[in-house]
Amino acid sequence: MAFSDDQAQAQLARRHMKARMFARFCAAITWAGVFLLAVLLIQISVDGFAWLDWQFIDSFPSRFPERAGIKSALVGTLWLIVMIAVISVPVGISAALYLEEFSGKGRIAKIIEVNIANLSGVPSIVYGILGLAIFVRFFAFERSLVSGALTMSLLVLPTIIIASREAIKTVPMSIRYAALSLGATRWQTTWSHVLPASFPGIMTGVILALSRAIGETAPLIMIGALTFVAFLPQSPWDEFTALPIQIFNWVSRPQPEFHQLAAAGIIVLLIVLLLMNATAIYIRSKTEQRLK
């Protein structure tokens, strides 16, 4: 016998010890992530809360920190959310419907699928360069909200398509068979049955994709969103700024007052994101109840 009983016992104890240590290590790492999130939020709150008042929301940017605000940035971001949604949601859902309901399993469908997966991995700043060359320069939309929204729409489309496809896939085939067997055409089946059944899932994905877009800074810098805008855009063709741009502008200044303004701006941005995410979660829980 290679081992005596004692040795075997000792080895077993060691192995179990190792397993316990490993479990604790993994748990500690995960909780460190949570702790980090807490540190991040506390740090930003401590820096920014003092500056967060109505005057901050309702003022234009200024050279003087005590007079500066985020009115134009907040309004610009709200414009962007609406415009990106109007452009990217119909197109994204249509593309997903085509790929799931109409395309079959052909070569072109496969190519489009791989292509969308690759597009979702393209760095956002590359989309910014595309927007600069095509929308700002070639179509001469200048540094307008239209250029910004179109660029951001291209950026979020792959995410929206992928999320919508996942939602459409969860619709059981039996629903489609039932509609088709009653004489509905393919589009009638899709429009009246598949789409309503998958709509909550699609909306959840769409809202999460849009909230990603709202935090994006780099593409907007590329297409030349301004950092100092003391007016509100009156139409989609006007120049604009947005929350992340304004925050970036304040962070890049050396004075600590502006860093605190940036923190206050971040709080506003996070609140906007939180509201969007809460809507997504609300829609999800609402529909889960209905399905039960």
Place this chain on the structure above:
Amino acid sequence: MFDTSIHKSRKRWGEILIQVWLWMCAGLSLITTVAIIALLIVESLQFFSNVSPLEFFFGTRWVPMMQPQSFGVLPLLWGTMQITIGAAIIAIPLGLASAIYLSEYASDRMRAWLKPILELLAGIPTVVYGYFALTFVTPLLKIFIPNIQVFNALSGAIVVGIMILPTIATLSDNALRAVPVSLRQAAYALGATSYEVTTRVVVPAGLSGVIASFLLGISRAIGETMAVTIAAGQTPNLNFSMLESIQTITAYIVQVSLGDTPSGGVAYQTLFAVATLLFFITLLINVISQWILSRFREVYD
């Protein structure tokens, strides 16, 4: 004989139109890709008609704005690599450990709490991470390393690591959870401890998904822009020190687009040359990650 009108379906032009619309929407993604590649290549060719590829790929000085100009991309590439390697060293082990905890050890209730928190961490805008690096991480590092510069590669790498950690953790978690319980039960039945089951059965079985998550995280780190622009500085250099200001490819692109670079000049064309480099590096990594997923995916029934 028979009235066959019931078999003849009227052409439904409305539906055909709708199908054409749907097809166009799906095709838009192809147009986007073609537009990106065409734009980058056409503009890069213009750049390379002014600057030799030899100087671009092997030059060690990046001075595009001032005379005498020099267009060696290595300092920018090195800056990007410093950030990426640093971020990977932080995020890969920690992300995998979190994934193991989530899939192997955490109770369902705990998971239901932790996973949304990680997703929240992943959803925080990168400009916020930049702020965090500049106002929290760097001052913290300064306590331990007094001679660290205000803008430095280290704090950039740390926050980018924190940024990609949730991506790696949630994707690896998905991969590990796809490993069937029967494999774990078989290993436990042979007397393995939870550590042995995890490291020798579960992780190897889900390895293709785990590696794909690493690659996806790395590709995000390479393309990351705002955090490194804010935290790591604007000084292209080839030093090994992580304590000094550097410049990444993405930070250079931001720097150019913030300034008033006249369109058409060589300095403007550098934008497209470095963006092309960035695009193809991330594309290569993404393609490899997809290839690993499709080639090595273990399918269990």
